[in-house]
Amino acid sequence: MAAVMRLEARDLSIGYRGHLVGSDISLSLGPGEVLCLLGPNGAGKTTLFRTLLGLQPALGGSVLIDGAPLAALRPAEIARHLAYVPQAHVTEFSYSVLDVVLMGRTARLKPFSSPGAADERLAREKLAGLGIADLAAQDYTRVSGGQRQLALIARALAQEAPILVLDEPTASLDFGNQALVLGRIRDLARQGFGIVLSTHDPDHALLVSTRVAIIADGALRAIGSPDAVVTAEMLSAIYRTQVLVEETPSGRRVCVPAWEAPAPGG
Amino acid sequence: MRHGVFVLLLGALVAALLLGLAVGPYPLGFADVLHAAARAVGVDNGAPTPGEIVFGRVRLPRVAAGMLVGAALAGAGTTYQTLFRNPLVSPDILGVATGAGLGAVAGILLSLPVAGIQGLAFLGGLATVGLVYVIAAALRGHDRTLVLVLGGVVVGALAGACISLVKILADPYDQLPAITFWLLGSLASVKLADLATVAPLVLAGLVPLVLFRWRIGVLSLGDDEARSLGVDVFRLRALVIGAATLMTASVVAVSGVIGWVGLMIPHIARMLVGPNFSRLLPASMLLGASFMLIVDMAARSIARVETPLGILTAVLGAPFFLWLLARGRRTWG
Numbered sequence: 211m212a213a214v215m216r217l218e219a220r221d222l223s224i225g226y227r228g229h230l231v232g233s234d235i236s237l238s239l240g241p242g243e244v245l246c247l248l249g250p251n252g253a254g255k256t257t258l259f260r261t262l263l264g265l266q267p268a269l270g271g272s273v274l275i276d277g278a279p280l281a282a283l284r285p286a287e288i289a290r291h292l293a294y295v296p297q298a299h300v301t302e303f304s305y306s307v308l309d310v311v312l313m314g315r316t317a318r319l320k321p322f323s324s325p326g327a328a329d330e331r332l333a334r335e336k337l338a339g340l341g342i343a344d345l346a347a348q349d350y351t352r353v354s355g356g357q358r359q360l361a362l363i364a365r366a367l368a369q370e371a372p373i374l375v376l377d378e379p380t381a382s383l384d385f386g387n388q389a390l391v392l393g394r395i396r397d398l399a400r401q402g403f404g405i406v407l408s409t410h411d412p413d414h415a416l417l418v419s420t421r422v423a424i425i426a427d428g429a430l431r432a433i434g435s436p437d438a439v440v441t442a443e444m445l446s447a448i449y450r451t452q453v454l455v456e457e458t459p460s461g462r463r464v465c466v467p468a469w470e471a472p473a474p475g476g
Numbered sequence: 477m478r479h480g481v482f483v484l485l486l487g488a489l490v491a492a493l494l495l496g497l498a499v500g501p502y503p504l505g506f507a508d509v510l511h512a513a514a515r516a517v518g519v520d521n522g523a524p525t526p527g528e529i530v531f532g533r534v535r536l537p538r539v540a541a542g543m544l545v546g547a548a549l550a551g552a553g554t555t556y557q558t559l560f561r562n563p564l565v566s567p568d569i570l571g572v573a574t575g576a577g578l579g580a581v582a583g584i585l586l587s588l589p590v591a592g593i594q595g596l597a598f599l600g601g602l603a604t605v606g607l608v609y610v611i612a613a614a615l616r617g618h619d620r621t622l623v624l625v626l627g628g629v630v631v632g633a634l635a636g637a638c639i640s641l642v643k644i645l646a647d648p649y650d651q652l653p654a655i656t657f658w659l660l661g662s663l664a665s666v667k668l669a670d671l672a673t674v675a676p677l678v679l680a681g682l683v684p685l686v687l688f689r690w691r692i693g694v695l696s697l698g699d700d701e702a703r704s705l706g707v708d709v710f711r712l713r714a715l716v717i718g719a720a721t722l723m724t725a726s727v728v729a730v731s732g733v734i735g736w737v738g739l740m741i742p743h744i745a746r747m748l749v750g751p752n753f754s755r756l757l758p759a760s761m762l763l764g765a766s767f768m769l770i771v772d773m774a775a776r777s778i779a780r781v782e783t784p785l786g787i788l789t790a791v792l793g794a795p796f797f798l799w800l801l802a803r804g805r806r807t808w809g
Contacts, residue, residue, distance in 0.1 A: 227616075265700050289706030296701060302561045303696055303751030313694050317706025324690040324754055369705065 215276050215291060215372045216240050217262070217404060223270030224254060224261045224428075230269060231257045232428030239404045241372065244395065246419035247408040248440070250449055254428045255408045259377055262406070264288045289317035293366035295376040298358040298383075300351050307353065307361045308333060308346040314368030329368075336364040340394055356387025363394060374398065376407040380414055392418050412440050412453075412465045424448060440465070481748050485762040489543075489769075496539045496769040500776050502530045512536075541666040541730060542772040543765040546737060548678045548727040550764025551757060552720040553738025554745065555685055558696045558753050559716055560621050563746075564800075566739035567724040570624065570717070571632030573735070575604025576728040578635045581642045581655045594670070594729035598677075600635070601725030605717065607631050621699075660784030661734035663772050670730045681722035684715055685757060692716055693753035734768075734785045736793025741767055743800065 218238040225231035232254040239245050247255050260266045262273055264280045273280040275291045283291075293314070301310070311333040312325045319325065325333075337343045340360045345353055350361060359379055366374050379395065380388040396418050399405050409415060415422045415436055422439040424431040426448040432439045445453040445465060452468035498504050508527030515524065552567045567573055579600020583593030611627040639659070646652045685692065691712055695702045703709045724738075745760035768785075771792075775783045 260700070263700075263704055265703060285703050285708050286706035289704060292704070294701070294704035301697065302563065303558075303746070305751055309752060313697065313705055316691065316694050319690065321691070322687045 215404065216274075217292070217373050217406070218274040218277075219262060219271065220274065221271035222258075222261065222268055222273065224257045224266075225269050226257075226266070230428070232425070232430075233270065235271070235425075235430045237423055237430070237433055239373065239406055241402045241404050242399055243421060244399045244405045244407070244419045246415040246422045246436075247406065247425055248412055248415050248422060248448075249408075249425035251410075253425045253448075255425055256377070258425065259375060259406075259408065263292060263294050263375055286317045289369060289371065291371050292373050292375055293369040293371035295359075295362050295366045295374060295379060297378050297381055298355050298362060300358075304349045304351050306346065307337070307342070307348050307350050307357075310350045310361055311337060311346075311364045311368050314365035317369060333364070333368050336367040337361070339367070340364050354387070356383050356390055359383060359387070359391055360394065363391075363398075367398075372402075373404040373406070376405065378408050378410065380409060380411065388414070412445055416440055416463050416465070437463070442468075481759065482762070485748075485759055485766070489762055489766045492766040492769040493539065493543070496542060496773050497531070497535055499773050500530075500535060502527070502534075504531055504535060537666050537668045537671060538663050538772065538776075539769060540668070540671055541663045542768040544671060544675060544678060545663065545727045545731045545734065546741075546764035546766070546768025547761040548681075548723040548764075549734065549737040550741035550745070550767070551682065551685065551761045552724045553764075554742040554753070554757055554760040555692065555716060555720040556738070557742050558692055558751075558756070559713060559720075560625060561696050561698060562621075562625070563743060564739070564797075565625065566736070567720070568632065568735060568738070570608050570628035570721065571604040571635055572601045572721050572724045573728055573733050574632040574635040574639070576601035576725050577659055577733045578638050578642070579603075580658055580729065580732070581639055581646075584651055584655050584658065585642050585646050587651075590670070591673075594673075597729035598725045601728060602721060604628075604631055604635060605721045609714070609717070657784060658732040659786070661732040661786035661789075662775070662782060662784055663731055664776070664782050666730055674726045674730050677726035678723050681719040681726070684719045688712060688716065689754040689757060693751075696751070696753070732784075732786070734789055736789040736796075737764060737767065740789075740793050740796050743796075 216238060220236055222235040223230060223233040224235065235258065237245065247258070249255050261268050264273070264283070267281065275283070280288060308330070312329060315325045315329045315333070334343060334346060337346055340363060342357060342360050342364070345357055345361065350358065353361070376395070379391050383391060392414060395405060395407065419436050421434060422436045423433040424439060424444060431448065432444060440455065442453055442455045445455070453465055454468045455463055455465050457463055497509065504527050508525060508531050511525055511528045512531050515528070549567055556565050556567060557563050576597040577600070579596035579598065580593050583596040588596065608624060608627040608631050611631070612623045615623050643652060643655055646655055691707050694705055694707050695709065695713065699709050741764045742756070742760045745756055745763050749755045749759040771785060771788050775785050775788055
């Protein structure tokens with residue numbers, strides 16, 4: 211595990227040249243924390259992610275890694291601090307799962323080097339840690355969506371960065387794979403990783419996050435503990451549909467649309 | 477097992493090389509080669525045999541050029557396909573080949589010596605890519621890969637139109653046949669001296685591709701991911717495009733325009749060794765060299781007149797391309 215580290219955004223304005231997507235965004239993340247970004251489509255989550263990762267410049271304010279501005283760091287230095295897990299995608303070429311994970315070692319290699327035996331051992335360890343060691347030799351483009359998502363998480367772990375940034379890690383996964391991926395995310399936070407993830411499902415925020423940030427219309431509407439932020443009023447307002455947050459007999463909170471409950475037996 | 481394929485590819489190249497040396501309008505035997513070798517080391521001082529002359533002046537330069545051209549086009553094609561994450565692109569994609577063609581036909585129109593034609597071909601190729609890159613840089617905010625490829629198509633089409641203009645202006649009895657023949661590609665008139673200038677340029681283009689082989693593979697994941705994995709995408713891509721273009725433009729300057737090789741060969745190589753660039757590049761170059769030796773052997777043997785290489789590669793390449801499309805897979809090799 212790498213050194214303890216903090217990711218911070220201060221008064222961040224995000225967007226593209228000539229087009230402001232959002233402003234006045236401040237948040238911070240430390241080890242062991244899971245910050246979940248919730249917000250409707252087009253709210254600016256993706257733009258915020260790209261800005262946090264240094265993939266596009268901030269229009270104002272700054273992103274800081276342990277107090278140092280991200281904008282001053284080279285891509286390899288950023289990659290040693292922040293690991294990005296994109297949505298499970300299909301690559302154009304049929305790399306093996308192990309190849310994909312090995313690419314996570316890039317920022318740890320000298321410019322002209324390729325991964326060696328030690329890197330391969332580490333990549334296999336990361337796969338094993340996520341329970342997919344047996345997939346190493348398989349074609350990345352042919353395994354299931356959930357397995358691809360786990361392989362991308364293994365790649366981020368091979369990067370050995372203390373902070374993981376996951377873009378809708380549960381999108382397009384079936385229920386079982388969603389639970390599997392969320393479970394691994396929770397494990398990683400317990401191991402001390404700082405985790406930022408975005409999701410469309412407020413239940414997922416309630417399941418894994420230590421803090422929730424609500425992004426709507428390019429602004430940070432609320433940030434705080436899941437219980438304080440994920441409320442019926444807030445969800446109803448940002449998703450523009452009536453939502454109820456109810457408690458299950460086991461004490462969990464779940465979000466449901468505010469329709470009439472189906473009649474028993476009907 | 478990991479190296480088995482490479483042993484096979486190397487064996488195929490040696491076989492193609494021996495075949496290429498022996499077969500042609502003037503068949504050569506092993507004795508001719510021995511004579512030439514003996515003379516080269518100063519053992520044999522008698523009158524050179526006809527076979528020996530054909531070997532030294534014609535066949536050897538031609539075979540060497542075939543290997544160089546095939547390896548360079550296949551290597552550049554592999555690089556472009558990996559870089560643009562598109563298995564259907566080839567060295568023509570950034571307008572390189574057409575731009576180089578425009579330079580060369582302008583040279584023929586101006587009745588320049590061979591070295592002048594080659595120089596202009598080379599400059600034409602580099603200028604086209606430079607222009608495409610400037611266009612892509614001016615259109616920031618769009619998908620960079622798409623802009624590069626479409627920019628290449630546009631500039632290539634423009635260069636093609638200029639080539640047509642030059643053909644109209646050219647002397648129909650003297651220059652036009654030379655232009656037409658050159659545009660279809662041929663190794664018939666290559667001399668060893670040409671290769672001495674082209675080979676170092678190809679090598680110069682190859683060096684960065686070999687050094688950055690791992691990172692070039694990472695680029696195939698796309699800009700955002702490559703950058704988040706620690707690759708300085710903008711600089712590496714500029715360097716790699718420059719290197720692959722140098723390889724393409726240098727060989728086009730001596731061989732003329734030979735299409736399809738840079739598209740077909742990387743595909744076959746990917747089926748053999750997988751998509752990993754570190755393995756794909758050498759496999760593709762070995763295969764490209766063998767392929768060009770065989771095609772050039774056919775070009776000088778199947779008819780009483782030389783068949784232009786571009787025609788043969790198109791006859792092989794077009795069905796291959798259709799076959800690729802028909803397989804209809806979402807991913808490649």
